[in-house]
């Protein structure tokens with residue numbers, strides 16, 4: 001299985017929503033991240049893509 005946030009393979013899934021998955025590493029990062037984190041915008045973009053993946057290519061009308 002591949003994490004839909006970091007696109008890395010993982011052993012244990014932390015969050016599973018329909019066919020979208022977030023690995024434990026990403027879950028911990030998302031929980032701990034702050035707006036002052038230099039990677040904050042990157043994670044926001046990843047989460048956006050995650051939701052787009054979750055909602056399908058058409059997105060929400």
Ligand SMILES: [Zn+2]
Nearest residue numbers: 003006023026
């Ligand atoms: Zn991940």
